Amino acid sequence: xxxxxxxxxxxxxxxxxxxxxxxxxxxxxxxxxxxxxxxxxxxxxxxxxxxxxxxxxxxxxxxxxxxxxxxxxxxxxxxxxxxxxxxxxxxxxxxxxxxxxxxxxxxxxxxxxxxxxxxxxxxxxxxxxxxxxxxxxxxxxxxxxxxxxxxxxxxxxxxxxxxxxxxxxxxxxxxxxxxxxxxxxxxxxxxxxxxxxxxxxxxxxxxxxxxxxxxxxxxxxxxxxxxxxxxxxxxxxxxxxxxxxxxxxxxxxxxxxxxxxxxxxxxxxxxxxxxxxxxxxxxxxxxxxxxxxxxxxxxxxxxxxxxxxxxxxxxxxxxxxxxxxxxxxxxxxxxxxxxxxxxxxxxxxxxxxxxxxxxxxxxxxxxxxxxxxxxxxxxxxxxxxxxxxxxxxxxxxxxxxxxxxxxxxxxxxxxxxxxxxxxxxxxxxxxxxxxxxxxxxxxxxxxxxxxxxxxxxxxxxxxxxxxxxxxxxxxxxxxxxxxxxxxxxxxxxxxxxxxxxxxxxxxxxxxxxxxxxxxxxxxxxxxxxxxxxxxxxxxxxxxxxxxxxxxxxxxxxxxxxxxxxxxxxxxxxxxxxxxxxxxxxxxxxxxxxxxxxxxxxxxxxxxxxxxxxxxxxxxxxxxxxxxxxxxxxxxxxxxxxxxxxxxxxxxxx
Amino acid sequence: xxxxxxxxxxxxxxxxxxxxxxxxxxxxxxxxxxxxxxxxxxxxxxxxxxxxxxxxxxxxxxxxxxxxxxxxxxxxxxxxxxxxxxxxxxxxxxxxxxxxxxxxxxxxxxxxxxxxxxxxxxxxxxxxxxxxxxxxxxxxxxxxxxxxxxxxxxxxxxxxxxxxxxxxxxxxxxxxxxxxxxxxxxxxxxxxxxxxxxxxxxxxxxxxxxxxxxxxxxxxxxxxxxx
Numbered sequence: 001x002x003x004x005x006x007x008x009x010x011x012x013x014x015x016x017x018x019x020x021x022x023x024x025x026x027x028x029x030x031x032x033x034x035x036x037x038x039x040x041x042x043x044x045x046x047x048x049x050x051x052x053x054x055x056x057x058x059x060x061x062x063x064x065x066x067x068x069x070x071x072x073x074x075x076x077x078x079x080x081x082x083x084x085x086x087x088x089x090x091x092x093x094x095x096x097x098x099x100x101x102x103x104x105x106x107x108x109x110x111x112x113x114x115x116x117x118x119x120x121x122x123x124x125x126x127x128x129x130x131x132x133x134x135x136x137x138x139x140x141x142x143x144x145x146x147x148x149x150x151x152x153x154x155x156x157x158x159x160x161x162x163x164x165x166x167x168x169x170x171x172x173x174x175x176x177x178x179x180x181x182x183x184x185x186x187x188x189x190x191x192x193x194x195x196x197x198x199x200x201x202x203x204x205x206x207x208x209x210x211x212x213x214x215x216x217x218x219x220x221x222x223x224x225x226x227x228x229x230x231x232x233x234x235x236x237x238x239x240x241x242x243x244x245x246x247x248x249x250x251x252x253x254x255x256x257x258x259x260x261x262x263x264x265x266x267x268x269x270x271x272x273x274x275x276x277x278x279x280x281x282x283x284x285x286x287x288x289x290x291x292x293x294x295x296x297x298x299x300x301x302x303x304x305x306x307x308x309x310x311x312x313x314x315x316x317x318x319x320x321x322x323x324x325x326x327x328x329x330x331x332x333x334x335x336x337x338x339x340x341x342x343x344x345x346x347x348x349x350x351x352x353x354x355x356x357x358x359x360x361x362x363x364x365x366x367x368x369x370x371x372x373x374x375x376x377x378x379x380x381x382x383x384x385x386x387x388x389x390x391x392x393x394x395x396x397x398x399x400x401x402x403x404x405x406x407x408x409x410x411x412x413x414x415x416x417x418x419x420x421x422x423x424x425x426x427x428x429x430x431x432x433x434x435x436x437x438x439x440x441x442x443x444x445x446x447x448x449x450x451x452x453x454x455x456x457x458x459x460x461x462x463x464x465x466x467x468x469x470x471x472x473x474x475x476x477x478x479x480x481x482x483x484x485x486x487x488x489x490x491x492x493x494x495x496x497x498x499x500x501x502x503x504x505x506x507x508x509x510x511x512x513x514x515x516x517x518x519x520x521x522x523x524x525x526x527x528x529x530x531x532x533x534x535x536x537x538x539x540x541x542x543x544x545x546x547x548x549x550x551x552x553x554x555x556x557x558x559x560x561x562x563x564x565x566x567x568x569x570x571x572x573x574x575x576x577x578x579x580x581x582x583x584x585x586x587x588x589x590x591x592x593x594x595x596x597x598x599x600x601x602x603x604x605x606x607x608x609x610x611x612x613x614x615x616x617x618x619x620x621x622x623x624x625x626x627x628x629x630x631x632x633x634x635x636x637x638x639x640x641x642x643x644x645x646x647x648x649x650x651x652x653x
Numbered sequence: 654x655x656x657x658x659x660x661x662x663x664x665x666x667x668x669x670x671x672x673x674x675x676x677x678x679x680x681x682x683x684x685x686x687x688x689x690x691x692x693x694x695x696x697x698x699x700x701x702x703x704x705x706x707x708x709x710x711x712x713x714x715x716x717x718x719x720x721x722x723x724x725x726x727x728x729x730x731x732x733x734x735x736x737x738x739x740x741x742x743x744x745x746x747x748x749x750x751x752x753x754x755x756x757x758x759x760x761x762x763x764x765x766x767x768x769x770x771x772x773x774x775x776x777x778x779x780x781x782x783x784x785x786x787x788x789x790x791x792x793x794x795x796x797x798x799x800x801x802x803x804x805x806x807x808x809x810x811x812x813x814x815x816x817x818x819x820x821x822x823x824x825x826x827x828x829x830x831x832x833x834x835x836x837x838x839x840x841x842x843x844x845x846x847x848x849x850x851x852x853x854x855x856x857x858x859x860x861x862x863x864x865x866x867x868x869x870x871x872x873x874x875x876x877x878x879x880x
Contacts, residue, residue: 027665321681
């Protein structure tokens with residue numbers, strides 16, 4: 001490729017004045033790390049396949065950026081999806097996509113690491129490869145091309161993207177990224193000793209050699225080492241290993257203890273969606289909501305000590321000058337010493353014109369007390385996520401909060417001076433009826449009435465409604481998505497009733513739901529659909545104003561696949577799933593048992609108090625033994641309970 | 654309470670930091686430096702800062718001027734040292750001067766701006782175009798639906814020697830009061846040149862002499878009068 005960083009830089013002088021928010025494409029922000037390419041052997045570009053404004057708020061990217069750049073032998077730079085105007089400029093000038101730091105084209109890097117937190121980024125990932133002038137399909141690339149790796153929550157079902165990604169990282173990346181770099185480094189050294197032949201066959205076999213070395217790393221999934229088989233009814237049968245060293249099942253990686261968080265965040269010139277310091281206080285969740293993929297795939301719960309959090313805030317403030325800190329976790333209230341943490345935050349930072357956000361609070365009046373005592377919190381609305389509006393429905397989805405508890409909490413919120421309550425619900429849960437949906441409207445109005453009883457017409461209730469998607473690796477992976485008629489009827493009911501002063505309803509369009517559902521439940525055949533949809537113009541699928549739904553429908557047709565097969569077909573309890581070889585540590589039979597419990601409304605209590613033997617502890621037994629301490633929040637296993645659980649299991653895994 | 658006038662440059666990638674983003678960038682620079690700005694009262698607190706003139710996105714500048722207020726007085730030397738450690742790449746401080754709390758606002762005393770325009774593509778008859786432009790009695794342009802006469806807003810339009818890369822350069826001095834102001838890209842467009850093929854650099858803001866502020870004399874004043 002003849003495009004040098006200098007040539008790209010010069011071309012940008014003319015291009016950037018023509019696009020919106022050129023600060024997305026300029027690099028050069030405070031805390032950016034630009035290393036000398038001649039002094040570093042391993043060059044990684046971290047790619048977030050949505051625009052800069054979104055990608056720069058991604059914590060995973062910040063973690064990897066700091067980890068890789070802390071190595072003497074490696075550098076990490078960044079690339080994002082250019083917005084439509086910039087893409088047009090790049091294509092017009094035939095300029096390849098480049099990394100923000102050095103302006104090297106992506107083809108100059110050894111490794112491109114894609115972050116795929118959600119499925120609607122897949123076409124953007126393809127578009128980025130295309131803009132970088134890199135062949136889209138893994139089998140079209142050779143040792144001269146960058147190695148394409150991907151990780152993130154969406155990759156717990158890697159199959160839909162199997163044709164495009166050379167290696168998936170399953171699970172947490174902090175340790176495995178180092179191992180990947182080490183393997184890559186030794187392979188690269190060996191290559192330099194070999195003859196410099198440009199024979200394409202030779203180049204392909206060198207690529208194969210790299211993949212064979214990478215597959216030995218735990219948590220690495222190399223899709224090209226497997227072949228998928230299907231039954232005559234089109235359902236998935238099994239995967240066959242075509243490479244002897246490839247494992248039959250790929251177990252996710254976790255870190256035994258959360259490493260110290262990053263504190264040298266890049267400070268963008270432009271405003272990003274979460275323009276603040278993100279500090280992860282805890283990873284994992286013990287609540288076991290049955291629709292929640294994050295709650296299943298991020299087990300076990302590991303907490304960061306308070307001192308480490310306070311130190312990280314101090315350091316990050318000094319390093320960035322940000323005026324807001326977000327304390328992140330899946331369920332803040334469940335952090336063991338949450339009150340002590342809040343007190344420590346108050347006492348350390350009360351003079352700093354700092355605001356602190358503490359999202360994901362439980363629905364209980366204690367949460368209001370917590371927010372009240374967090375003097376630095378911004379009072380721009382109190383968010384509660386009951387997810388369903390009837391006690392029956394919440395028992396089915398295992399969201400253990402009663403309507404009374406919710407109303408008490410709301411009462412405390414308005415009583416304590418908040419004027420806006422945000423309520424998050426889902427429609428389309430298994431066994432849901434219109435009565436349950438009607439209850440969403442009724443409950444929201446009841447919340448407004450409580451608000452008005454305290455503060456009159458200033459009271460505001462914002463209702464956000466999304467549609468349930470049965471995600472892989474959850475107890476609901478056997479269930480279906482609502483039909484379009486069902487979704488439309490339910491949304492119509494809510495739109496009709498949730499109007500008027502003090503009420504605001506927002507919802508996800510069915511298109512967005514279906515697209516995410518297809519892609520999350522997809523098998524290997526979905527790669528062809530993704531490719532076709534991208535060819536037909538699909539990109540920015542997460543954007544409601546950009547999604548090209550007809551391109552997707554057409555792509556399914558062209559590949560003779562039925563979208564309904566993936567999301568509207570009830571699955572037999574014995575069915576093999578295309579993602580079964582991805583081992584999240586939680587056993588499939590545990591998920592199935594939980595599904596069966598859901599059908600009778602049987603709850604599963606918070607597993608902090610009692611172990612239900614989901615499988616995490618035996619799977620990571622050694623890791624926990626080698627890292628003693630109280631960071632893990634799994635209780636000691638009671639042998640008796642474990643036995644009954646096993647006896648209860650309906651299928652074997 | 655202390656009021657400081659800061660003269661700073663904005664170059665490289667910082668030129669893509671827009672006017673509103675620049676406030677946030679300064680706020681964070683001060684926070685990193687541990688220099689506490691005064692905050693406004695109200696629902697959402699903002700640090701008190703006042704930037705003389707919005708520099709259009711993509712322009713570089715060697716002299717932007719901003720006033721900030723501090724609750725607790727510090728020596729300018731101390732402030733300068735702290736800020737220099739925490740400035741983002743592409744921003745440098747030329748000077749910090751304490752000024753009277755009651756001094757008039759920067760906007761009210763700003764009268765003109767000087768720019769250097771660099772043309773990325775050669776323009777064979779640039780000199781002739783400049784002469785023709787200045788000979789017009791009025792130069793009417795459409796600014797977002799409003800018709801404006803640029804001619805009385807132009808104080809100087811002069812060819813400069815080519816830069817080191819051989820690019821043609823133009824010196825511009827234009828009116829920059831709140832009521833009457835011209836942008837160099839408007840002038841370039843009036844010359845019949847696509848502004849996206851030019852680079853713009855502001856080299857100075859010109860303030861009226863009446864507030865007793867620092868360094869307000871400018872050698873081009875004679876020229877300004879002449880035009």
